[in-house]
Amino acid sequence: MEYNHKDIEKRWQQRWKDDSTYQVKVDREKPKFYVLDMFPYPSGAGLHVGHPLGYIASDIFARYKRQRGFNVLHPMGYDAYGLPAEQYAIQTGQHPEKTTTENIARYRSQLDRIGFCYDWSREIRTCDPGYYKWTQWAFIEMFNHYYDTALQKAQPVEKLVENFEARGSQGINAAESKHLNFTADEWKAMSEKEKSDVLMNYRIAYLGNSMVNWCPKLGTVLANDEVSEGVSVRGGYPVEQKVMYQWCLRVSAYAPRLLDDLDTLQWSESIKETQRNWIGRSEGAEMQFRIDGSDVEMTIFTTRADTVFGVTFMVLAPESKYVDLITTDGQRAAVEAYREEVKRKTERERLMDKKVSGVFTGAYAINPLSGKKIPVWVSDYVLAGYGTGAIMAVPAHDSRDYAFARHFDLPVVPLIEGADVSQESFDAKEGRMINSEGPELNLNGLEVKEAIARTKKFIEEKGIGRVKVNYRLRDAIFSRQRYWGEPFPVYYKDGVPHVLPLESLPLQLPEIDKYLPTETGEPPLGRAKNWATTEGYPLELNTMPGFAGSSAYYLRYMDPRNEDALVSPEANNYWRQVDLYVGGTEHATGHLIYSRFWNKFLYDLGKVCEPEPFRKLVNQGMIQGRSNFVYRIKDTNTFVSAGLRKQYDTTPIHVDVNIVSNDILDTDRFRAWRPEYATAEFILEEGKYICGWAVEKMSKSMFNVVNPDDIVERYGADTLRLYEMFLGPVEASKPWDTNGIDGVNRFLRKLWSLFWKGDTFLVTDDEPSPEALKSIHKLIKKVTQDIEAFSYNTSVAAFMICVNELAAAKCHSRSVLTPLVTLLAPFAPHISEELWHQLGNDTTVNDAPWPEWDEKYLVESSVKYPVSFNGKVRYTIEVPAGTDKDAVQAAALADPAAARWLDGKTIRKVIVVPSKIVNIVLS
């Protein structure tokens, strides 16, 4: 029998499906293990060979854990809501659901061919009403809770209301949008609408005016992580800042816990660091500056409390509410003009434009420590969204303040001994303070750190300010002016928002005729007919963002068809959390923050039993494309081989990598590729046309997309799986290069030839030779350790070595081949399953227990010690295995070859090190 991958893979994939081999149930007899891939957005382009990299790695681990006796949950589903399907719908009128369903079908067939051990009975789609019911449910719960900062926990809003009824706003510890002060009587006197507004200030899901990233081209707002360098991540369209009344999630309330709990996670340091930066904890102080001749007090935030004596001016963000309060009549026109100018600029223009700009408000503030009058300016280098939107400017020790001061000719007062501020600011937090003496506080002579602490203490005592920890993490904007997303379970009664009762969920996405905003500028849902409750109250027109559906999907897999809860306590208590999560780093500041937040919220409610969703995270690298080029001689239809192109004036042209093999162009297929090349002529080198190559992003336009289907068709899924792993470490980014896949395929055929020669089944019950035993035990040890360490490329290499050794030893012994096939099963499940059954087993190879290695087969009978002098290996001595250290030393000293190297010198010492090296040090 020949190795026929098509027959084997088709047959076993069918068997696994028929037998439901990979379905799992809660089984309290067995330990659980939860392996999860980040579920894909099913794009129209289908999978390329880069996508399955992480899936293959996690599949190997899932199968391995199953063979180790774990009950393994390994599900898959689709992040089905998203912009591309909607953009496509706008262009073509095709319902996004139709596009999405088709794309999912394509993804599924591509995934199926690779032979994953997913439990497809647990498949979920975020756009499925049975699923998004629970997204809406979570939103309602967030609406009905506030965050208690003393308990560090979400609490029902009713508790807050009780407090208001009894004591007003006094004594509450709640995360809030702004600080409110009212009495119980004032609360009781409020209208329905006023009460609603007050509660919005505390709810975890709340409606609020906030500065949003508005993308006019996409017609929607975007979250911070959906914007990069002033343009939208999807599409790259310009984004502007705008205040809008939007649904938001109070993620910021969870910032301290999101930060602290990072330490409990087995994630890469780099991704934890990225999250730490994104959360952006900074310890500093809030301080009040009174406006001269007014009772307005402006609050600023600073991490450099020590530099207050160097504050020579203050700056407000153009959007700051203080601007209206303090601008003098004389300056009002100029300030308004400036604000208009800033407003017109997009975020990108604002970032690009490095020119310093700003305008004086006409007002002066009083420095609370020195008592000096300092001017207050407005400039767009101060952001409304961070801190309080107002800063104290210390030009001597902050480069942005310095640039501003130089531009507008404001004074620069150095505060640190020896700091030269004639050319640039001195930003380092070190040195001794000078020029820092006021009527009540003297910092001169202190180190910066001491000065910060002293100032903080002083301002707290004097009531000028307070120590404050500030977080950069913003609340998540949760509204999208889109159609293809989860509808909010919200209706408006007399303008007051209410959530729908839980029994009425899911609130299904209505049909609409066009997917554009309405003529009046309302979101697409404004087009839906009868978009109201049965009582006729209008429903919310926005939909939820992409991250809503992906924030708790890992919980739903535990209990995917439960109609009464997101996940039952039984299922959740058994599966608990994801033990291994595999996916790309691009979600570091998006999905991976939102999921943690969402999970912590549900944890506070007692709905889930683990405070973190993903215990261990592995980030697979990106697979880049490897493009091929042909070189056309200018103004001809003649193409010259890469090695000869320097002799001509040529233009490189991307050529489809699928008609190139080992960089050699298939010239016939090239002529057939496109009509304009039908008459192409070639200048060959050594009879071949060699293409040039470059590493680029994998994309259609570069003609470097490799479809896994083609690889599976030609070499089989097992070869694809092994090759993707063999390419390099899972975490590393690397270009896809199909050259070299033959080596892996050759390995599988060699493995096959241990079992079959022609139609003869070679397997015997003979006792294996010591070499064969050593070979297989070496493999067991290596593969076991490598899988645990997620080092699959070296595992594949170890398989190749073992098979080569067994072939050389002509070993066909069942007792060696059985563990070999068992070990290979996670990597190449189809061929392993086939051979496993040929060895006479009936169960699936995935239930074959993982073999254990025995060190006794790995011991050498004699050991060779390289002997080195001063670090250089000179010769080798051989001693029986087990020889102790002293005997090795004696043997080394007695070896006549040593004399050759001693050369009159004396031996200072002899060191026997663990790695079988004897090191002789001469003096």
Place this chain on the structure above:
RNA sequence: GGCCGAAUGGUGGAAUGGUAGACACGAGGGACUUAAAAUCCCUUGGCCAUUAGGCUGUGUGGGUUCGAGUCCCACUUCGGCUACCA
């Protein structure tokens, strides 16, 4: 600007501080074959040498060590993420 990571043959990549370059591709040579494919064997970091063997070698410069690709310091280059964050 900030943070993180990387740098090893023609290529992808191996090396708990202990014989650098495993494994694979590619390349060269050979066997089998009418031929091709497939398969098998040999060579393959560089330099010198007929061989034996020698020298040299992990981005650069220093350091620690009996011993450094690996640890420390400085630098260079390249990637990734992030950014007027006060």
